[in-house]
Amino acid sequence: MIPTATLLFYCDDKPGILASITDYINTHNGNIIHLDQHVDSEEKLFYIRIEWEIDQFDIPRDKIENQLKELFFQNKYAQVFDLHFSDTKPRMAIFVSKMSHCLYDILARYEAGEWPVEIPLIISNHEDMGHVAKKFNIPYYQIPITKDTKAEQEAKEQALLEQYNIDFIVLARYMQVLSEDFVDKYPNKIINIHHSFLPAFMGAKPYHAAHKRGVKIIGATSHYVTSDLDAGPIIEQDVTRITHRNSINELVAKGRDLEKIVLARALERHIKHKILVYNNRTVVFG
Amino acid sequence: MIPTATLLFYCDDKPGILASITDYINTHNGNIIHLDQHVDSEEKLFYIRIEWEIDQFDIPRDKIENQLKELFFQNKYAQVFDLHFSDTKPRMAIFVSKMSHCLYDILARYEAGEWPVEIPLIISNHEDMGHVAKKFNIPYYQIPITKDTKAEQEAKEQALLEQYNIDFIVLARYMQVLSEDFVDKYPNKIINIHHSFLPAFMGAKPYHAAHKRGVKIIGATSHYVTSDLDAGPIIEQDVTRITHRNSINELVAKGRDLEKIVLARALERHIKHKILVYNNRTVVFG
């Protein structure tokens, strides 16, 4: 595998950006293997994800970011700027409560090498999933949370995240609302799975609400966590049909399959640096 | 085609209902060709749709309803009771405003004989769709509505509905909210298509709202109209995927295809007497 660099950014749409970035990479012997760009003509914004092989690239790795910033920042183009190298795996922490379906799904993919990611630790407010962590030899920290202990316990969690050099967090059916302080420290770095088709049925017990409303389709939504509950940028959604024959328990069971697949798709896109967030929405590149 | 009777009802779930109804039909030489029943074990309710051939049935047609009521009503079983004969086609009025996609879809099916229904008239608050009605030789009444004229104009509409012996109404993207009085006169007899995945994005401009929220899937919902806007019993829903590349206009275009198909499925089920409404939800039989 030839190592690659992946650059994502967005900026005001002006003529010549695309020519300029492709020319820069080309001139320095980078071989572009993936480019996906999009112009939002309503917002007048240009979005791009570009990936190129860097084995022949004549700019040293540690100089690329600064050079790109000089070229594209500085009142010129980009407002957000994200550069990754394919041989550096992001490090993901899993937060989980008592349900195992998303956890097993993630760990089975991890063990099979499906994703270029490291999972150095699992944090839970309960002991229930400890045996799963043990099966996969991943450190498991039980950090119970009550209203009174929330601040100090979240501090412990953050200390662990630093200790393990965590890049981003997945809430794999973690049944605690993170404090605003916590969330603000990890902008676009905390991925949640909500068990409804957002914005329908925000908050607690969405399957009960869906059953009561009599919907014919239920869904699941993976999104970045913001301080506004269940209102962060949506990464991925999917749905499944139900009928009047389905009890709430059956909705919950059907929902589990949705949840784990939708969460996995969102994680893969984040891990592979395919997502740009703008204005509480996501651009998910192909 | 042998004529059939179709009976729908629901009642408190007690032992013996099913045996009792099937025995009744059997004893009187009715040949059951379709039976779908469901017990909601949370609500303790029994729902049934049963269809039988009546050419050999030894109870005269006009006696069946009373006899069934004696057997199943009277503090005994059924709370709601619906009996139809296959050789009596329901009569549907179409209400439409300026958009043609649902209207053409309905009329093309009608002309092709897809549904056992009569469409004696089309009512609109605008003149725009008059040429479509003319193409299909269906009387078209333009009844403009303003805040001030609403009561009298709705009275005209209701007079037409009576004059034409209308059984039920489809709002085929009719951009007027019917008054509570109007709605109350047609309980579970007015079918609307809402251009979102309800309960998400109720009210006006749902595609704009969906675009703003950044959802990855949009939907359409067909439901019975109640006095509570966009909150009536859902009959059918469907969804389609969108991406960040899709402008609002593209959502609207994709939505049109959803709307007409979802509405058509709901209409077919209503026309074929496959729907029971209970507690603001629908049981849709197979």
Add this chain to the structure above:
Amino acid sequence: MIPTATLLFYCDDKPGILASITDYINTHNGNIIHLDQHVDSEEKLFYIRIEWEIDQFDIPRDKIENQLKELFFQNKYAQVFDLHFSDTKPRMAIFVSKMSHCLYDILARYEAGEWPVEIPLIISNHEDMGHVAKKFNIPYYQIPITKDTKAEQEAKEQALLEQYNIDFIVLARYMQVLSEDFVDKYPNKIINIHHSFLPAFMGAKPYHAAHKRGVKIIGATSHYVTSDLDAGPIIEQDVTRITHRNSINELVAKGRDLEKIVLARALERHIKHKILVYNNRTVVFG
């Protein structure tokens, strides 16, 4: 949980079957909690699944089958006849080769108690999945197969299936074709997952074939194994969209998610006795 009996059968459609069976259960104090029946009017066949509580049933459990047979067999009605009690869990053997995605999915559901099933053993032609079996404390038998050893190795497998009282087998991406002899011993008792939308792309390397043909949707199919390769009765299918951007490896990855979900849905229906097989097709009750 009140124990229930579940009866499935099909027979020539004659008047009175439904009244007869419901009356029988009713008379003997069985409380019917689920009934789904279907008449195939082209084939003139009647299919039924009926489940009733047996705590008050006045026929002893071991007499029910014979009595039902007397009532419904004997040149009278049923041709196939299937009776189960809810407190007897079916026993499932897993056959697996080198891929873990279906295996983990099944075992995670098993551990979580999602299905009323026992999994007493796992059989594989390779050693690779031994560590997964170990994680879940399930005996793992490695039985390598070559052309020359097939007969004797399958004999070993069948001995194990007898030893462990296995009721049915799941081929969870087991990359060996079972011999006709083997298959014939387990009619409608071996469930396979094929990684295409059957009947498209039967046989080996379906994702390669799908990529070559340029389809826009790929699928997975779970079916009962017959001696005719990939041609047995289909239980469940599902699909997912692909684009020209997807490489074969990406099809394989997307396919894994389809495979495990489609297989799980098929297994659940089999475990819950919701499937009747007739004429190489399945009736899957709601």
Add this chain to the structure above:
Amino acid sequence: MIPTATLLFYCDDKPGILASITDYINTHNGNIIHLDQHVDSEEKLFYIRIEWEIDQFDIPRDKIENQLKELFFQNKYAQVFDLHFSDTKPRMAIFVSKMSHCLYDILARYEAGEWPVEIPLIISNHEDMGHVAKKFNIPYYQIPITKDTKAEQEAKEQALLEQYNIDFIVLARYMQVLSEDFVDKYPNKIINIHHSFLPAFMGAKPYHAAHKRGVKIIGATSHYVTSDLDAGPIIEQDVTRITHRNSINELVAKGRDLEKIVLARALERHIKHKILVYNNRTVVFG
């Protein structure tokens, strides 16, 4: 609306193509409003669709093609090359037999102005759809075909296509197989809708075949017609769920909805110049 040029081509993947094409447009004051490119790393091919505003473009319209060819052809890059201007509407002929559902769907969209297309004529081997053509004031030519008259009748059809300056043809459930000669004259210019999920159930009566095989999902496929029946490049597919309850007639009815929607999506992409054909597959740009 500012007029645009749209260029599609593919070529061997070499460094610098993208920089070169974007630089060319940029230098001549073209404003790129859409670019979608793709590298097939297995085939080592580069595909692109690029659209730019030409109101300020300093190359005259009738020179663009030659100039682009000089730059990108000539043993240099492109093997296929397609240039369109947004103010030139393609002209589509509809071929139809006796079924109206696709025809009405296309004409309703046409009348509503959904697509930038002209429909100058409808050709049919039967008289049945003449009244529909009349409703929309489109010339309708009935050209019956028998084995013996096929050659001469196809000659008449081709004469009409020339007379009306037709760019491409849609077979809207046209129940005749075009001769190889005919097909060869319109490479990637004849769009068919096949009523199955290809490559499953090629040829006649696919719904019957699907019913017999007992599939749980049926589909429809729109593709370019080649001399190899139902084997041309696939543009779009979609599916819908069925159950054992559905008769063949119900499959046919559900299929109609699939057919018209799938065909419409394919037509839109063709009309908007979003499709490149390579190696019997399509690249469908976003």
